[in-house]
Amino acid sequence: MNNGVNLKELAAELKLAPSTVSRALNDSWEISEATKKKVISMAEKLNYQPNPFARSLRENKSKTIAVIIPERINNFFAQVMDGIENIAQEHGYHLLVYNTHEDVDREKKIVNLLLNGRADAVVMSVSSQTSDISHLEKLYARGLPLIFFDRICTDIPTTKFITNDYESSYQGTKHLIQQGCKKVAFLMLSKELSITKERHRGYLDALLEAGLSPEPAFSLNCSMCEEQNIELIREMLWSNNRPDGILASVEKLALATYQAVKRTKLRIPQDLKVISFSNMGIAGLLEPSLTTITQPAITIGQECAKLLIKKLTKPKQNDLIDQVITIPSKITIRSSTLAE
Amino acid sequence: MNNGVNLKELAAELKLAPSTVSRALNDSWEISEATKKKVISMAEKLNYQPNPFARSLRENKSKTIAVIIPERINNFFAQVMDGIENIAQEHGYHLLVYNTHEDVDREKKIVNLLLNGRADAVVMSVSSQTSDISHLEKLYARGLPLIFFDRICTDIPTTKFITNDYESSYQGTKHLIQQGCKKVAFLMLSKELSITKERHRGYLDALLEAGLSPEPAFSLNCSMCEEQNIELIREMLWSNNRPDGILASVEKLALATYQAVKRTKLRIPQDLKVISFSNMGIAGLLEPSLTTITQPAITIGQECAKLLIKKLTKPKQNDLIDQVITIPSKITIRSSTLAE
DNA sequence: TATAAATTCGAAAACGTTTTCGTATTTAAT
DNA sequence: ATTAAATACGAAAACGTTTTCGAATTTATA
Numbered sequence: 177m178n179n180g181v182n183l184k185e186l187a188a189e190l191k192l193a194p195s196t197v198s199r200a201l202n203d204s205w206e207i208s209e210a211t212k213k214k215v216i217s218m219a220e221k222l223n224y225q226p227n228p229f230a231r232s233l234r235e236n237k238s239k240t241i242a243v244i245i246p247e248r249i250n251n252f253f254a255q256v257m258d259g260i261e262n263i264a265q266e267h268g269y270h271l272l273v274y275n276t277h278e279d280v281d282r283e284k285k286i287v288n289l290l291l292n293g294r295a296d297a298v299v300m301s302v303s304s305q306t307s308d309i310s311h312l313e314k315l316y317a318r319g320l321p322l323i324f325f326d327r328i329c330t331d332i333p334t335t336k337f338i339t340n341d342y343e344s345s346y347q348g349t350k351h352l353i354q355q356g357c358k359k360v361a362f363l364m365l366s367k368e369l370s371i372t373k374e375r376h377r378g379y380l381d382a383l384l385e386a387g388l389s390p391e392p393a394f395s396l397n398c399s400m401c402e403e404q405n406i407e408l409i410r411e412m413l414w415s416n417n418r419p420d421g422i423l424a425s426v427e428k429l430a431l432a433t434y435q436a437v438k439r440t441k442l443r444i445p446q447d448l449k450v451i452s453f454s455n456m457g458i459a460g461l462l463e464p465s466l467t468t469i470t471q472p473a474i475t476i477g478q479e480c481a482k483l484l485i486k487k488l489t490k491p492k493q494n495d496l497i498d499q500v501i502t503i504p505s506k507i508t509i510r511s512s513t514l515a516e
Numbered sequence: 517m518n519n520g521v522n523l524k525e526l527a528a529e530l531k532l533a534p535s536t537v538s539r540a541l542n543d544s545w546e547i548s549e550a551t552k553k554k555v556i557s558m559a560e561k562l563n564y565q566p567n568p569f570a571r572s573l574r575e576n577k578s579k580t581i582a583v584i585i586p587e588r589i590n591n592f593f594a595q596v597m598d599g600i601e602n603i604a605q606e607h608g609y610h611l612l613v614y615n616t617h618e619d620v621d622r623e624k625k626i627v628n629l630l631l632n633g634r635a636d637a638v639v640m641s642v643s644s645q646t647s648d649i650s651h652l653e654k655l656y657a658r659g660l661p662l663i664f665f666d667r668i669c670t671d672i673p674t675t676k677f678i679t680n681d682y683e684s685s686y687q688g689t690k691h692l693i694q695q696g697c698k699k700v701a702f703l704m705l706s707k708e709l710s711i712t713k714e715r716h717r718g719y720l721d722a723l724l725e726a727g728l729s730p731e732p733a734f735s736l737n738c739s740m741c742e743e744q745n746i747e748l749i750r751e752m753l754w755s756n757n758r759p760d761g762i763l764a765s766v767e768k769l770a771l772a773t774y775q776a777v778k779r780t781k782l783r784i785p786q787d788l789k790v791i792s793f794s795n796m797g798i799a800g801l802l803e804p805s806l807t808t809i810t811q812p813a814i815t816i817g818q819e820c821a822k823l824l825i826k827k828l829t830k831p832k833q834n835d836l837i838d839q840v841i842t843i844p845s846k847i848t849i850r851s852s853t854l855a856e
Numbered sequence: 857t858a859t860a861a862a863t864t865c866g867a868a869a870a871c872g873t874t875t876t877c878g879t880a881t882t883t884a885a886t
Numbered sequence: 887a888t889t890a891a892a893t894a895c896g897a898a899a900a901c902g903t904t905t906t907c908g909a910a911t912t913t914a915t916a
Contacts, residue, residue, distance in 0.1 A: 180631075180658075182902060193866045198904060208864060225632035229572040230902035233871050238569065240612075248601075249594045249797070258588055261615055265622075270634070272580075273613040275601055282605075291520075292565035294610070318520075434801050457589070461774050463803030522872060533896045538874060548894060570872035573901050 181222045190218055201226075241484060242272040242295035244286055246303045246327070251427065251455040252473050253301065256325065259477020260299065267485050269296075278365075278400050280305040287311045290320065296488055297321035299480045302329055304366035304400070321487050321496055323480050326471070328370045333498035337479055339471045341371050344505040345378030348423050348451045348469050351507065353386045355515040357421030357449055361394035361412065363429040375425045375453070394419055398429055405429060409436035413448070421513075424452035430466060450512040453505070464511035472503045479503070521562045530558055541566075581824060582612040582635035584626055586643045586667070591767065591795040592813050593641065596665065599817020600639065607825050609636075618705075618740050620645040627651045630660065636828055637661040639820045642669055644706035644740070661827050661836055663820050666811070668710045673838035677819055679811045681711050684845040685718030688763050688791045688809050691847065693726045695855040697761030697789055701734035701752065703769040715765045715793070734759055738769055745769060749776035753788070761853075764792035770806060790852040793845070804851035812843045819843070 187194040192211070200207045200215035201224075207215075218224075232238045241264055245253040257273065264271055272295055276283040283303045288311065290298055298320055302312070309329055316322050316332050328336040352360050362379045364372040376395065383390050396412060398405040409432055412418065424430035430452030434444070442448050444464050451467045459466040479501065487494045527534040532551070540547045540555035541564075547555075558564075572578045581604055585593040597613065604611055612635055616623040623643045628651065630638055638660055642652070649669055656662050656672050668676040692700050702719045704712040716735065723730050736752060738745040749772055752758065764770035770792030774784070782788050784804050791807045799806040819841065827834045 183904095184902075194903080195867080195905080196865055199865085202904085206864065211864085227573070227902050228632055228634045229569045229578065230871090231904075232569040233567070233573055233873085234902080234904045236871075248598055249591060251589060254589045254594065257613075258615060261588075261613075270612055270629075271614075272610055273597075273601075274611075275598060289610075292568055294568045431798055431801060434798075458771055458774075458802075461771060461803070462798075462801055523874095524872075534873080535875080535897080536895055539895090542874085546894065551894080567872050570901090571874075573903085574872080574874045576901075 181224050182227065183224075186215075186219060186222060186224050189222065190215060236293075237296050237488070238270075238294065239268055240270045240272055240295045241481070242274065242290050242298045242300075244274045244276060244283065244298065244300035246276050246278045246283075246301060248275045251457065252326070252471055255455055255473030256301075256477035256480075259474040259479075260481045261477075262474075263478050263481035263485065267489075269481075269485065276303045278303045278305060280308070284311045287315050290315065291318055293320075295320075297323070297484045299323045299325065299484060301325055301327040302369075303327075304369050307368045321484060323484055323496060325476050325480050326371060328500070330370060335483060335496040335498070336500045337476050338371070338374075338500060338502055339476070339505045340502050341374035342378040342381075344453070344469045344507065345375035345423065345425070346382045347378075347507060349379045349382035350386070351467075351509070351513060352421040352423065352449055352451060353382065353388070355421075355445075355449055355513050357419075358388065359391065359394065359417075359419045360388070360421040360423060361391075361396060361419035363396050363398060363409070363422060363424040363426075363433065365398055365400075365426055365429070367397060372425055375423075379423055391417075393417075398432070402428070402432060405432040406435045406439070409433050410439050413437065413440050413442060418448075420447065421449045422451070424450065424454075427452060427454035427456060430454055434462065434466075444512050445514045446516060449514075451507075459508070460510060462512075464514075467510045467513040468508050469505045470508060471505045475503055521564050522567065523564075526555075526559060526562060526564050529562065530555060576633075577636050577828070578610075578634065579608055580610045580612055580635045581821070582614065582630050582638045582640075584614045584616060584623065584638065584640035586616050586618045586623075586641060588615045591797065592666070592811055595795055595813030596641075596817035596820075599814035599819075600821045601817075602814075603818050603821035603825065607829075609821075609825065616643045618643045618645060620648070624651045627655050630655065631658055633660075635660075637663070637824045639663045639665065639824060641665055641667040642709075643667075644709055647708045661824060663824055663836060665816050665820050666711060668840070670710060675823060675836045675838070676840045677816050678711070678714075678840060678842055679816070679845045680842050681714035682718040682721075684793070684809045684847065685715035685763065685765070686722045687718075687847060689719045689722035690726070691807070691849070691853060692761040692763065692789055692791060693722065693728070695761075695785075695789055695853050697759075698728065699731065699734065699757075699759045700728070700761040700763060701731075701736060701759035703736050703738060703749070703762060703764045703766075703773065705738055705740075705766055705769070707737060712765055715763075719763055731757075731759075733757075738772070742768070742772060745772040746775045746779070749773050750779050753777065753780050753782060758788075760787065761789045762791070764790065764794075767792060767794035767796060770794055774802065774806075784852050785854045786856060789854075791847075799848070800850060802852075804854075807850045807853040808848050809845045810848060811845045815843055 183194050187197040197215050200212045261271055274286045280303055312329055312332055322334050325337040380390050422433055433450055444450055454468040455470055455473050459468045523534050527537045537555050540552045601611055614626045620643055652669055652672055662674050665677040720730050762773055773790055784790055794808040795810055795813050799808045
């Protein structure tokens with residue numbers, strides 16, 4: 177409401193020109209130490225707060241980064257956000273946060289909102305329903321620094337941060353096989369997602385290497401609806417050719433699996449072993465405790481922010497070159513994959 | 517980077533004055549329908565995007581709401597955020613999100629950052645370490661619309677949204693007693709917090725009503741350190757005068773309790789019954805499943821945003837009067853409080 | 857001592873909008 | 887036909903910064 181004192185008033189109080197005061201506050205070499213001190217102390221006394229919009233308008237930058245995630249109630253994305261915020265706060269950047277709720281239309285609207293330069297850069301993970309990427313291409317063409325993480329968009333030539341999806345999935349599947357599984361199922365959110373493609377490849381390769389033939393029906397394409405997923409999994413578990421192991425490519429599908437199992441007579445891990453990509457803090461408190469592939473979420477967020485801020489502060493030297501940077505996950509073995 | 521076409525260029529293309537174009541786009545009555553159509557179609561053709569900072573500077577508002585929470589990896593706060601974002605998106609508002617990590621110093625820095633008018637309003641839940649509220653008073657004095665939720669600041673005369681903390685806690689404690697508990701402990705994050713005060717009152721009153729004398733040692737003041745909390749709780753459970761029931765005033769302390777119990781020979785619910793304020797989606801998947809008091813998080817978020825936006829769009833008619841609005845929680849009884 | 861260079865500051869433009877004020881044209885009223 | 891009012895638009899100011907350009911004073915150089 178009341179915006180306090182502005183630069184002109186501060187200058188008048190000091191009997192100086194606004195330009196001088198501005199330079200003094202920005203520690204310009206053109207201003208003597210004596211006046212700098214006077215200006216700064218008066219600014220503190222009057223509690224001067226520069227208007228961010230005037231500054232943004234003039235400098236054509238907002239010190240703001242937009243973050244777009246598909247889900248907020250999600251340990252992985254929440255941790256990434258914390259990582260981004262860590263670095264951003266350190267450098268005086270603000271965070272505009274948007275949740276697409278896994279909805280492409282919402283994603284498009286949000287991306288279009290960012291076309292006007294409200295944020296200096298965008299870091300995002302695409303929704304599971306995103307196949308048409310014209311909105312992202314438009315954003316990229318606009319020249320706005322753009323970084324993807326986790327669920328990346330391969331066709332946009334910029335830097336992406338992911339975990340070792342293929343390798344982790346391969347190792348996870350291998351672990352299931354080593355624990356005695358013969359029929360391993362793979363649970364995915366959407367075939368479009370970069371992570372499902374890579375993780376599915378790792379899953380398939382591990383099967384083939386073990387001489388197991390991948391059953392098409394065991395690659396289960398789930399939806400966004402929790403209850404639907406549970407029923408889908410339950411049906412698979414009730415079929416006469418049911419899997420004895422499950423690799424969930426995202427956390428929520430592991431939880432859906434646990435719920436589905438509760439609707440059967442099956443026991444984990446005796447009848448069904450479960451491993452999942454998950455950043456749950458309490459995987460050890462589930463019954464049975466869940467074997468997880470944990471992504472380095474905070475690090476991923478930090479690296480995204482670091483790179484972006486480097487690009488923003490030294491635009492000449494740094495370009496977001498078209499590359500995929502991989503930070504490995506960590507497998508934690510718990511009861512859900514215990515051999516008998 | 518490239519900001520596209522601006523108002524002046526758009527006006528030149530149309531051979532009109534910038535003022536006319538501005539008015540046409542803002543659907544002013546001073547402009548004829550004919551020119552409005554011309555302007556709008558040309559604006560779409562050239563993909564004109566108004567500069568948000570120029571607009572903010574001129575209008576002295578940013579269509580941005582700042583949200584300050586103490587923790588991001590927290591089901592309750594994540595749900596509240598989703599609720600806020602729902603309403604905000606509907607009305608074209610953007611969300612600046614800040615996480616204090618339960619740290620007062622961080623909270624102060626963030627609040628000071630908002631003093632310059634970057635956001636049109638603030639909705640927040642204070643950190644557990646906040647006792648000195650001078651920074652909040654300054655923010656309030658600044659005239660910025662300010663709303664608290666959950667962890668409120670009673671001394672700031674504005675509108676606050678909470679759940680029925682006292683009543684829920686009272687009922688939760690009563691439930692434990694009804695299930696046979698004679699010695700109920702209360703776990704809190706910090707004595708300063710509004711929610712702990714209210715929830716503790718409810719706890720005490722339920723004990724007194726049942727003729728049970730509150731044991732001071734059973735009101736356990738925990739810290740922010742997960743491991744410390746677990747040990748604190750474990751020690752309490754190992755004492756020769758251990759509680760047989762626990763009411764956790766926040767979710768993370770219930771989880772700490774579960775971890776602590778795993779380090780003892782005790783069983784839930786046979787030796788210890790547990791109930792907790794919690795918005796976990798998977799309370800039913802814990803072993804044993806956790807009896808919860810679930811706050812109407814999404815609704816709280818939505819109501820905060822609704823009220824704030826009403827205040828922002830019709831500033832004259834709406835004031836954030838000094839009142840506490842209560843939206844009741846819901847108790848879901850599960851295995852962790854089952855009587856033998 | 858005269859001149860060049862360094863130091864320190866001010867005036868004004870610029871960023872891209874919205875809005876106040878003014879004005880020309882058209883329509884209505886007498 | 888004359889005047890009043892309504893309609894439709896333009897010129898310019900304003901929002902609060904930063905920065906370009908210029909100028910005055912002081913210091914260094916010859």
